[in-house]
Amino acid sequence: MAFATMSVPLMVLAQTVDPDSDLGRFRALRIEAARAVQASEWDKAAAASDEALTIMPSSGALLLLSAQARVGAGKTAEAKARMRDYLARGMVVSKSSYPQLSPLWDAKLDQQLVANSEPIGSFKPVQRHVALTVAEGLAIDPKSGKTYLSALSRGAVNVVNNGVLNPLYTLPEGIGAYGLVLRGDDLWVATSSGAVTKGYDAAKPAVAEVLQIDRATGQVKARFSDETTPRRFGDIFAGKTDLYVSDGQKGEVLRLNNYSGAFEVLIPEGYMGSPQGMVENEAGNVLVVSDYSSGLYRINLDSGEMDRMEAPANITLFGMDGLARYGNDIIAVQNGIKPDRIVRLRMSPDWKTISRADILVRGGEGLAEPTGIQVVANRVVFIARSQWSDVGADGAPLSVTPGPAILGEIELRP
Numbered sequence: 001m002a003f004a005t006m007s008v009p010l011m012v013l014a015q016t017v018d019p020d021s022d023l024g025r026f027r028a029l030r031i032e033a034a035r036a037v038q039a040s041e042w043d044k045a046a047a048a049s050d051e052a053l054t055i056m057p058s059s060g061a062l063l064l065l066s067a068q069a070r071v072g073a074g075k076t077a078e079a080k081a082r083m084r085d086y087l088a089r090g091m092v093v094s095k096s097s098y099p100q101l102s103p104l105w106d107a108k109l110d111q112q113l114v115a116n117s118e119p120i121g122s123f124k125p126v127q128r129h130v131a132l133t134v135a136e137g138l139a140i141d142p143k144s145g146k147t148y149l150s151a152l153s154r155g156a157v158n159v160v161n162n163g164v165l166n167p168l169y170t171l172p173e174g175i176g177a178y179g180l181v182l183r184g185d186d187l188w189v190a191t192s193s194g195a196v197t198k199g200y201d202a203a204k205p206a207v208a209e210v211l212q213i214d215r216a217t218g219q220v221k222a223r224f225s226d227e228t229t230p231r232r233f234g235d236i237f238a239g240k241t242d243l244y245v246s247d248g249q250k251g252e253v254l255r256l257n258n259y260s261g262a263f264e265v266l267i268p269e270g271y272m273g274s275p276q277g278m279v280e281n282e283a284g285n286v287l288v289v290s291d292y293s294s295g296l297y298r299i300n301l302d303s304g305e306m307d308r309m310e311a312p313a314n315i316t317l318f319g320m321d322g323l324a325r326y327g328n329d330i331i332a333v334q335n336g337i338k339p340d341r342i343v344r345l346r347m348s349p350d351w352k353t354i355s356r357a358d359i360l361v362r363g364g365e366g367l368a369e370p371t372g373i374q375v376v377a378n379r380v381v382f383i384a385r386s387q388w389s390d391v392g393a394d395g396a397p398l399s400v401t402p403g404p405a406i407l408g409e410i411e412l413r414p
Contacts, residue, residue, distance in 0.1 A: 015251050018270035022308050023294050026055045033065045037072070045069035056294060056308075058316035060091045060337070068100055080104050087112040089316045090359065091337060117339065119364035123384060123408035129165050132397060133158070134196060134387045135405040137180030137236070138372030139187060147407070148215070149383070150177035150189055150372075153395060154198050157189055157213060168218045173199025175207050179236030179245065180372065183259075186221065187213045190233035190245050196395040206230040210245055210256070224256060226263050235277045235322065240284030246275040253278065253289055267299065267306065277323035277373075279330060286351045290320040292336055298351060307352070315343065315357040322373040324380060326412050331360070331380045333370045339363030340370055342382060342410065366406050375412070384408035 017024045029052035036045035049066035053059065063086040070079035083104050086093070092113060095102070127147065129135070137150035147160040148168065155171030157180065168187075171177060176197040179190040193200060193207040208231040212222040225231075232249035243256040244266065253267040253275050266287075267275065273293030280287050280301075287299040288309070295317035296309040311317045319336020320343075330345040341362035346355045360380070361367065369388035374381050383405065390402035 015249065015273075016270055017251070017273070021271045022055050023271060023273060023291075026052050026059070026294065029055070030059075030062060030065070033062065033069070037065055037068050040072060042069050042073035046073060046075075056318075058089055058295065058311035059318060060086060060089070060093075060316055063089075064093065064098065064101075067104065068098070071100055071103060076103060080106075080109070083109055084112075085313075087116060088314060089311070090116055090314065090341075090362075091316060092116045092339075117363070119339070119362060120341075120359050121361040121410075122364060123342075123361050123367070123382075123410050125366055125384070125406050126381070126409050127160065127163065127405075127407035129160075129405045131165060131405075132387060132390060132402045133165070133405060134176075134391060134395075135383045136176070136178050136371050136386065137189065138374055138381065138383055138407070139180045139182040140374050140376050140381060141182060142376050145376075148180060148182065148187055149405075150180040152176035152178070152194070152196050153387075153391065155191065157187060157218075159215070168215065169211075169213050169220070173197075174201055174204070178234050181236050181238040182215070183238040185215060187215045188236055188238060188243060189213060190236040192232045192234070194232070195393060196391060198395060200395070206232065208233045208247070210236065210243070212259075222260075224263060226254070235275075237278035237280070237287075239280050239287070244278050244287065246278065246289070248274045248276070248292075251275060267297075271306070272297065276321045277333070279323040279325050281325070281347075281351045282328065288323060288330060288351065290317075290323055290332065292319060292321070294318065296320065296354075309352075309354060312354055312357045322371060322382070324373045324375045326375045326380065327414060331373060331375060331412075333373050333382060335370055340367050342370065342373075342380070344412075360410050361408075366408065368403075378412050379409045380412055381407060381409045 029048045033048035046069040052062045067079045067082035133151035134153045135149045139148040149158045155176040156167045157169045158165045159168045175193050210224040231247045234248045235246045237244045251272045254263040255266040272291040276290045278289050289297045299306045320332045320334045322333040324331045332343045334341045342360045344358045368385045371383045371386045385406035
């Protein structure tokens, strides 16, 4: 499909999904399959789930629905094939939550389920910060190594000096700092009001801005917002010529041409459920966007054409968050599939296909709700423990002694 860049239109708050888009058709079929399973209409459930899987083959939810439909229809061999596909993609499932699948389990499937829960690889912890900040975005100066972190609990952009977090810029109460990126001497940060941030007031109008901050002085040089519709900015990416920011509330990706002027809609509402991380290829003419609810999308920045990417057989592309580029590969944070993991996607030269997926690290001590990510030389640095698991939906601490925010790194090889 092709999208021409357009001026930001006036839209209502509720997200509307195009029923003819991949996401729209997938969601409709998922609902149909789930209702058919509940009604014990096994043939209908199998047909709907199978059609949904032709759209998004790596969907764990649909693979499980398809397996349930086949168990109900007495097609045990076909149901086992669905479970093998599910487990081959590295996912786990609670047996107690799916008692209807109990006839499928055998020694091989049990062994794969256990293996999928075990840690893979390791990372080197390079920073620990005990203050409860809920770290979301990460930016590192590749020359000096200076580190900047965005914080949600008390909205701020922090700089790490001698291993200690210091506020560089503090936001008004109720507004958190989300995506963060360094370009030249300036930090660009996506900010939004939200319940997880101290002082949030749901009765007040929503606030979403991208700030350009002088990292030497902490002064705001420019502010960019869209007054035509309420937004919730999340991830941010500094492209070769333009800046990009995702809006998980509207399901849109906005572009700031030449880092100035007004936002334009690159990906309009209706095609992604919750866009997250973004990354360009080396030439800067292709943008890949992770949609938490449906996988990765490739956007040709010259033509505006967008295509959903297919997953290799050993992975699902659902639940991916931050993205970064290493050479021709994409390094992805995947925190929507448990255990959490950092994944390396080997891309074709034109970035149209993913030839292979390698798990760099999965689970293990210190990896909990990972978020921001950046490649620095031959290392990938990421927020390994963000502290999202230490707060409730309202941002209140769940413990009097929350765990630290942890930055980790993994050495990369071509």
